[in-house]
Amino acid sequence: MSSATESKLFRPDVPRLDGIGDLLAYALALEVEATERYAELAELMATHNNRDVAESFRKMARVEQLHVDEIRKRIEQSRLTDLPTAHFRWVGLTSGPESTDPADLHYLMTPRQALELALINEKRAHQYYDTIATSTTDPEIKALAAEFAEEEKEHVALVEAWMEKYPEADEDWDRDDDPPVLQD
Amino acid sequence: MSQTAEAAAPVTLTPNDYKSNIKPIWCPGCGDYSVLLEITKALAALALRPENVAIVSGIGCSSRFPAYSNCYGFHGVHGRALPVATGLKIARPDLTVLCTGGDGDGFSIGGNHFLHACRRNVDLTYIVMDNQVYGMTKGQASPTTDPDWDHVLMPGGTGTRAFQPLVIALASGANFVARAFSGDPAMTTDIIIEAIRHPGFSFVQILSPCVTFRPDQREWRNFVRQAPVPETNDPSRAARRIMSDDGFNLGILYRGDRPPYRISRKAEFEEVTAIGKEFLV
Amino acid sequence: MKTLSIAVVGSGGAGALTTGNLLLEAAARLGCYGIQTRSVGPQIRGGEAAAMVRLSDEPIDCISDRFDIMLAMDWNNVHRFAPEILLDENSLIIGDPAEGEVPPALTRSNPQRREVAIGALAKQVRKGRANMIALGVIAEVIGLPDAAVIAVLEKQLGKKGEEALLSSLDAITAGRAAAAGIEPRRLPVNGSAGTAKWIITGNHAAGLGAIRGGIKFVAAYPITPATEVLEWISKALSRTGGTLVQAEDELASINMILGASFGGQPSLTATSGPGLSLMVESLGLAVSAEVPIVVIDVMRGGPSTGIPTIAEQSDLNIAVYGLHGDAPHLVLAPNSVTDCVATTQWSVFLAEALQTPAVVLSDQYLGQARCIIDAPQTLPLRGERLLATDAGGERYQRYAVTESGVSPMAIPGLPGCQHTADGLEHNPIGTPSSTAADHQTQLDKRQRKLTQFDFGDRWADIEGDGELAIITWGSVTGAVREALGRLRAEGGGGIRLVSIRLLTPVQPERFAGALAGVKRVLLIEQSHSAQFRHFLAAHYRLPEDIEILNRAGPLLFRAGEVYDRIKSWSGV
Structure with a gap:
């Protein structure tokens, strides 16, 4: 699952930023999208009765919400x-970096697998801000991007620590003895 | 990374304004979740009020779509979404009418309506979430399934050539033909925006993996690519391109300029009581 | 009641049907009532054709038992019309000697015969046509004055120019001269001569009723014998601010009207049996999603392609029972050409009021008969839905459970009331639900809409009283009504007529009232398997003493045979 994500989607590009306002706008869009996505995924997993993973995503949504607020x-x-404020397009990415x-x-994924996905997001967000910080000539942007990069690095550590609490998924983690249900 | 602040008008609506509080029954991992996001993003970007948008569907996984939106919705019978959408749009040209559904609903049981909707060129946007399988009845081959795909209903495959929706749409007269991938929200959102904006019948095939019955389709994200050539308004060029690609070229492949279906309704009309005088001897 | 029946036959483009049209219209100008039907060979062009015109001094809704005059421009395949054009010793056959012998099938009853050299006379007139000679002959025999003939000719031929009009008038004059010696058979003109009459077919009348009821959107797929409803209404909609769209098939047409009606416009389509068969799944959708629509079924002979050009009352079962699941809906049937206006208008009104589909069962006879009638009454029945105006601060419930069962409907464009109309069972909000409670509640609600509504007296026509009753429906009513009128004129009373207009929802209390005191019942219907009888037996209490007169198409019931049957059944 996640290997595909990494290979295909992790290709950050250097954005053109015309001032600190642009960086804040990007950062807000990135964090809002991440927060909303986690919340949606949490609901989705809850609908499919995977409460543990739903809780993991909810937790991630709360973490990202702090960023949004900040x-x-x-x-x-x-x-x-x-x-x-308009519609953002992420070059080289299909969604926001986070x-x-x-x-x-x-539907049967384990919390550890869910956190693996979260880890990729956090790493990607870190690299995104880091790329901006190292490539910009604007000192104000540089400082703020570096600060954001640092926060994302903390998130990486946080997620890694959480992951430690969960065992690796069993080989037959996706086993379901029942067939899919017929609907309409 | 770049960003375009293209909408001049202040945007007051967000994608969430177009979502209902009903939880989708789609499997986790299903591409349709992303399509829901993409359509709501497109509607927000176009700043269309939810009450002025109607989403019409037939039967199937992706046809559950209207209930998950906060627009007006019509969830009808299998295969007949396009006629419902056609009647609605002709009766109410002021509405933005989208039609959503799957490959079985649109190309098999509803195939005839697909041809004629393309011909008629009513200003609709038809979004087909194509997963090459009947998901809701447990994974039988659909018209877009490869002929050798094995299933208990047709062991060894159907032996039937896969339906080519884009080719058929173009040949039948669709005014806008595009292919998107559910896993590429940015591009898909842009395509949907353009499809809604374009006058006449716009057809968007969205490759949307079925992780339950076609887990192999998780690999689609490694196959898809932006179409190597820009869009065209020349149907013969578009036809060559669509007929020779491998089904993974994404983008707007044809954007025609055929005038949409003319809805003739007089602004000033006679009283009903005036009707019938012709029968007087 | 005085009547005069005339048949004009001819083949190969002779124009018999035009002669019939002109005759009917000229008679209408004199104040006659009348009905014109036709019978044609299977050829699309050049086939044999018979125009059958029945004129009367009172309103009529039934074809003739016998013909006073049969005029044949030739005898090609005319024998095929013999079962329909019944002749007796008082009938008069007018034929052209140059066309050979009168076929034996027509002479068995020993009718009187006259010869007119129709073909030769036509050749003597510049651009003369045989059917205009025929019109002249008939006009002379029935005493149709020149003024009436000229008036209709000017109207009909006006577009073709002065020359066509003059040659027609010359031909008519020649025909009149040639008929000079024939014993006259006079037009039945009554005292109301001069009061304005209408000439209309049931298909056009149904279209008019639809427009009067407020129909604004029609989806059309052509089918015999319903196409004229659609063609006529296309023009009427363009005048009244509506729209018609041609669909790719009947599956599309019914779903298009569902879409348009969901958009707030009263919507209709018209079809015949094969089309109705394709539509039933979506009729069920209209029931479940509570979207009002009207479907006119102009019935023809079935099953399958059957006999497209003749009437039969054999779609009753599919209209009433064709939907899967428990799907209460409206089924109505006009019982005369005039009634096609009112019943269709009422159907639009009911469908809109009850947010459910209405099937209107007309038939080929009603639909395609041209009838001289008094101007149909205007009824204060205009389709109006119970609309939501806002959600009142609450979550809007499209399928709110109300006492009447009818829920206020929000039309797209209204903010705050967005919902999904669904064919899946749902809860009051419209969210798909498969719980027993929601299913029961919604089934009850949809049923209640129909059972609690007061349909008033319009549900049936009830005429006369006594211990005997004839129960019928639809187009057969015309023959029954005329037969009973004949009996009454002879002093034989004591027989009721119950002609049911509202087939579903059934009206057990009203039906019991209509049959109070009735000991014996005669059922009359045009279906091979007696669908109406089984329908009545399933839903109503009938006396034990029941007789039935039923027959498949294509031979329609005539007043004479119904009269005979009533006499033998009743002993009156």
């Missing part, structure tokens, strides 16, 4: 107006 606060403090591809889900 960025919103910064925007408020910076008194920046007319941040770009968002899980719903196609990677399985």
Whole structure:
């Protein structure tokens, strides 16, 4: 599951940022998308009665929500107006760098597998901010991107620590003795 | 990474404004979850009010779509979504009408309507989530399934050539023909936006993996690619391109300029009581 | 009641049907009532054709038992019409001697015969046509004044120019001269001569009823004998702000009207048995999703392709029982050409009021007969739905459980009331549900809409009283009504007529009232398997003493045979 995600989707590109406002707008879009995606995946797994994984995703959504709140606060403090609000396109990525591809889900997946997906997101987010920090010439952007990169690095460590609490998935983790259900 | 702030008008609607609180029954991993996201993103980007959008469907996994949206919805019988959408749009040209469904609903039982909807060119957007399988009845071959795909209903495969929806759409007169992949939300969202904007009948095939009956389709994300050539308004060029590709070229493949179906309704009309005088001897 | 029946036959483009049309219209100008039917060979062009015109001094809704005049421009295959054009010793056959002998099938009853050289006379007139000679001959024999003939000719031929009109008038004059010696058979004109009459077919009348009921959207797939409903309504919609779309098949047409009606526009389609068969799945959808639609079924002979050009009352079962699941809906049947207006209008009204599909069972006879009638009454029945105006701060419930069973319907465009209309069983909000409670609640609600509604007296026509009753429906009513009128005129009363217009939902209390005191019943219907009889037996209490007169198409019931049967059954 996750190997495909890494190979195909992890190709960050350097964005053109015309000021600190642009970076904040990107960061907000990235974190909001990640938060919403985790919340959706949590609901989706709950619908399919995988409560443990639902709880893992909910936890990740709460973590990302903290980021959203923090960025919103910064925007408020910076008194920046007319941040770009339209539809974002992530070049070389199918979703925001910190968002899980719903196609990677399985109804029987274990919390550890779910956290593996989260780990990829956090690493990708770190690399995204890091790329900005190292390639920009704007000192203000550099400082803020580096700060965000550092936070994502902390998240990577956090997720890794959580993962340790769960065992590796059994070989037959996706075994289901019942056939799929007929609907319409 | 780049970002386009293309919508000049202030956007006050978010994708969540187009989602209902009903939980989809789709399997985790199903491409349709992403399509739900992509369609709601497109509607938000177009700033269409949910009450002015109607989503019509037939029967099948992807046809459960309307209930998951916060737009007006019509979930009808198997294969007949396009006629419902056609009647609705002709009766109510002010609405944005989307038709969603799967490959079995659209190309098998509803195949005739597909041809005629393309011909008629009513201003609709038809989004087919193609997973090459009947999911809701436990994985039988659909019209777009490869002929050698083995299943208990047809052991060894159907032996029947796979239906080519884009070729058929183009030949039948669809005004906009595109292929997307559910796992590429950005591109898919853009394509849906363009499809809704384009006048006439817009057809979007979205490759949307069925992880339950076609787990092999998880690999699609490694096969898909942006079509190597830009879109065209020349049907013969588009035909050559669509007929020779391997089914994984993504993008807008044809954007025609045929005028959409003309809905003739007089603004000023006679009273009903005026009707019938012709019968007076 | 005085009547005069005339048949005009001819083949190879002779124009017999045009002669019939002109005759009917000229008679209408004089104040006659009348009905015109036709019978044709299977050829699309050039086949043998018979126009059958029956004129009367009172309203009529039934074809003739016998013909006073049969005029034949030739005898090609005319024998095929013998079962329909019944002749007796008082009938008059007018034929062209140049066309050979009168076929034996027509002379067995020993009718009177006259010869007119129709073909030769036509040749003597510049651009003369045999059917205009025929019109002149008939006009002379029945005493149709020139003024009436000229008026209709000017209307019909006006577009073809002065020359065509003059040659027609010359031909008519020649025909009149040639008929000078023939004993007259006079037109039955009554005192109402001069009051304006309408000429209309049941198909057009149904279209008019639909427009009057408020229909704004029609999806059309052509089928014999329903196509004229669609063709006529296309023009009417363009005048009244509606739309018609041609569908790719009947599956599409019914689903298109579902879409349009979901969009808030009263919607209709018209078809015949084969089309109705294709539509039944979506009729069930209309029941479940509670989307009002009207489907006119102009019945023809079945099963399968059957006999497309004749009437039969054999779609009753599919209309009532064809839907899978428990799917209460409306089935109505007009019982005369005039009634096609009112019953279709009522159907639109009911479908809209009850948010459910209505099937209108007309038939080929009603649909294609051209009838001279008094102007149909205008009824204050306009389809109006119970609409939601806002959700009132609550979550909108499309399928809210109400006392009447009818739930306020939100039309797309109304903010805050978005919902999904669903063919899947659902809860009051519209969310798919397979729970026993939701299924029971929604089934009850959909049933209640129909059982609690007050359909009033329009559910049936009940005429006369006594211990004997004839129960019938649809087009057969015309023959029964005329037969009973004949009996009454002879002093034989004591027989009721019950003609059921509202087939479903059934009205057991009203039916019991209509049959109060009735000891014996005669059922009359045009179906081989007596579908109506079984329908009545399933839903109503009938007296034990029941007789039945039933027959498949294509031979329609005539007043005379019904009269004979009633006499022998009743002993009156």
